Amino acid sequence: MISTILIIGGGQAGAQAIDTLRREGFGGRIVLIGDEPELPYQRPPLSKKYLSGEMAADRLLFRHRSFYDEHRIELKLGQRAVRLDAQARQVALADGETLSYDRLLLCLGAASRRLTCPGADLAGVHYLRGIADVGAIQAGLKPLARVVIIGGGYIGLETAATGIKMGCEVTVLEMADRIMNRVVAPSVSTYFSDEHASHGVRIHCDTRVVGLEGAGRVERVVCADGKSHAADLIVVGVGAVAATDIASAAGLACDNGIVVDEHCRTSDAAIFAAGDCTNHPSPHYGRRMRLESVDNAFEQAKTAALNMLDRPTVHDRVPWFWSDQFDNKLLIVGLSQDHDRQIVRGDPASRSFSVCYLKGRELLAVEAINHSKDYMAARKLIAERTLLNPEKIADGNCALKEAV
Amino acid sequence: MPKIVFTEPDGRRREIDAPAGITLMEAARQNGVQGILAQCGGACACATCHVYIDPAWLAQLESREDMEEGMLESAWEPRANSRLSCQIHVTAALDGLQVTVPQRQG
Numbered sequence: 034m035i036s037t038i039l040i041i042g043g044g045q046a047g048a049q050a051i052d053t054l055r056r057e058g059f060g061g062r063i064v065l066i067g068d069e070p071e072l073p074y075q076r077p078p079l080s081k082k083y084l085s086g087e088m089a090a091d092r093l094l095f096r097h098r099s100f101y102d103e104h105r106i107e108l109k110l111g112q113r114a115v116r117l118d119a120q121a122r123q124v125a126l127a128d129g130e131t132l133s134y135d136r137l138l139l140c141l142g143a144a145s146r147r148l149t150c151p152g153a154d155l156a157g158v159h160y161l162r163g164i165a166d167v168g169a170i171q172a173g174l175k176p177l178a179r180v181v182i183i184g185g186g187y188i189g190l191e192t193a194a195t196g197i198k199m200g201c202e203v204t205v206l207e208m209a210d211r212i213m214n215r216v217v218a219p220s221v222s223t224y225f226s227d228e229h230a231s232h233g234v235r236i237h238c239d240t241r242v243v244g245l246e247g248a249g250r251v252e253r254v255v256c257a258d259g260k261s262h263a264a265d266l267i268v269v270g271v272g273a274v275a276a277t278d279i280a281s282a283a284g285l286a287c288d289n290g291i292v293v294d295e296h297c298r299t300s301d302a303a304i305f306a307a308g309d310c311t312n313h314p315s316p317h318y319g320r321r322m323r324l325e326s327v328d329n330a331f332e333q334a335k336t337a338a339l340n341m342l343d344r345p346t347v348h349d350r351v352p353w354f355w356s357d358q359f360d361n362k363l364l365i366v367g368l369s370q371d372h373d374r375q376i377v378r379g380d381p382a383s384r385s386f387s388v389c390y391l392k393g394r395e396l397l398a399v400e401a402i403n404h405s406k407d408y409m410a411a412r413k414l415i416a417e418r419t420l421l422n423p424e425k426i427a428d429g430n431c432a433l434k435e436a437v
Numbered sequence: 438m439p440k441i442v443f444t445e446p447d448g449r450r451r452e453i454d455a456p457a458g459i460t461l462m463e464a465a466r467q468n469g470v471q472g473i474l475a476q477c478g479g480a481c482a483c484a485t486c487h488v489y490i491d492p493a494w495l496a497q498l499e500s501r502e503d504m505e506e507g508m509l510e511s512a513w514e515p516r517a518n519s520r521l522s523c524q525i526h527v528t529a530a531l532d533g534l535q536v537t538v539p540q541r542q543g
């Protein structure tokens with residue numbers, strides 16, 4: 034008999050799990066433990082409309098407080114879980130309280146990867162993961178402020194675009210030979226580089242940061258090529274590391290994330306995990322992965338909740354993701370690894386195009402730039418493993434869903 | 438405050454007080470209206486906030502933009518009165534708007 038379910042981590046996954054548990058009729062005790070003081074909220078706007086001030090804080094929240102009351106959710110917010118005893122099925126909180134569980138769900142998320150170079154701890158160096166990080170960055174995004182972004186991934190580039198909107202001078206330093214190199218095709222990197230350049234962002238690729246300098250507060254970034262860039266504010270976006278501390282200390286299997294099976298179950302049968310913190314199998318792609326996306330957190334949380342209630346359900350999703358930069362929407366579905374062919378549909382100059390990745394006749398992934406039709410069609414085609422006709426795909430006038 | 442009436446997939450009616458300025462999706466999600474998943478939080482990137490608008494009200498709404506049109510094309514059972522609820526902002530003129538949530542999203 035399952036009477037108490039504890040959820041640690043009140044982010045995207047934690048919030049979704051609550052929803053599914055109650056919707057599926059679980060009437061027992063649900064306790065949500067989260068170290069951030071806010072009610073569960075969405076992170077994507079933190080580098081987009083919330084950062085620019087276009088979106089107020091209350092619109093970040095998934096649900097009003099009344100929702101948690103109505104659904105009898107015990108909220109322990111601003112509280113860190115510091116220890117997990119899997120044998121005794123107990124979790125200890127920072128304030129000394131100990132809670133027992135029948136099922137535990139770990140939705141610990143990920144933490145920004147920190148710089149380790151000299152000067153990394155100077156004032157003026159910021160990371161962007163939670164609401165608490167935004168205020169200081171916002172305060173520094175003043176007209177003519179010299180903002181240096183370290184890392185040309187999604188978060189760095191979205192922050193760069195927002196900085197430009199706020200009137201800052203923005204420089205992006207990227208170690209690889211192109212921005213977003215791990216996640217998009219070269220043609221897509223080129224398109225976004227051009228977009229950023231045309232708005233005034235200076236992007237330097239092949240640039241490795243070796244140190245930050247300043248008297249108490251950061252003043253410049255020094256690179257391996259000997260160049261330095263003056264800075265009033267630095268935002269670091271060099272990836273994130275899965276939060277696994279309490280899980281690994283409790284002896285759960287961890288390897289770039291908490292290792293779970295296709296049911297989101299960890300190496301302990303009473304403990305489940307979902308979201309950015311998991312290393313999970315993808316039946317569709319036939320390998321293990323760790324993803325950082327809203328969709329993954331949402332869907333794994335649903336799956337974990339069902340399995341906690343002993344309703345066997347497999348997590349098997351085609352991942353998807355989006356990014357907003359200036360007035361461009363980048364929509365990505367699937368994983369392109371292992372493709373043997375890349376086809377560009379449409380003309381980047383038209384500001385609406387897509388890149389399709391195929392293995393044989395099977396579509397593995399699509400990157401769509403301001404092209405929601407191809408993106409939506411691809412979600413179905415990839416999931417259903419529809420065999421496609423490459424000639425028709427290459428014909429931009431043929432709808433992707435008709436390219437069979 | 439404008440009231441929006443949502444009919445959930447199981448037929449239950451929910452009258453939601455929605456402050457002007459937020460979107461229909463936000464009003465629904467904050468109050469836990471069933472069947473509106475809104476995974477992308479209004480970025481027009483997921484189509485899991487799909488709703489049917491009472492045809493009598495369609496003319497009152499801002500029209501669909503290209504991105505929304507493209508998303509709806511492959512949504513679950515799109516109809517002429519389909520909209521993404523995250524693309525509709527609540528205004529005083531929408532007081533009493535009737536919205537039906539489809540049986541499924543995506």
Ligand SMILES: Cc1cc2nc3c(=O)[nH]c(=O)nc-3n(C[C@H](O)[C@H](O)[C@H](O)COP(=O)(O)OP(=O)(O)OC[C@H]3O[C@@H](n4cnc5c(N)ncnc54)[C@H](O)[C@@H]3O)c2cc1C
Nearest residue numbers: 042044045046068076077114141142308309325326327330
């Ligand atoms: C700036 C930014 C922009 C993003 N943009 C996009 C986007 O456009 N599209 C997209 O798909 N994804 C985006 N993401 C990623 C997306 O937000 C994450 O994948 C998602 O939030 C993961 O949900 P989660 O529940 O796994 O983790 P989180 O949402 O990170 O939640 C984890 C929570 O657990 C808490 N926690 C951790 N350890 C403990 C502990 N021991 N005790 C108590 N609480 C604990 C954390 O503080 C946090 O509150 C973005 C992320 C960021 C930071």
Ligand code: FES
Nearest residue numbers: 477479484486523
């Ligand atoms: S909430 Fe994602 S498209 Fe509306």
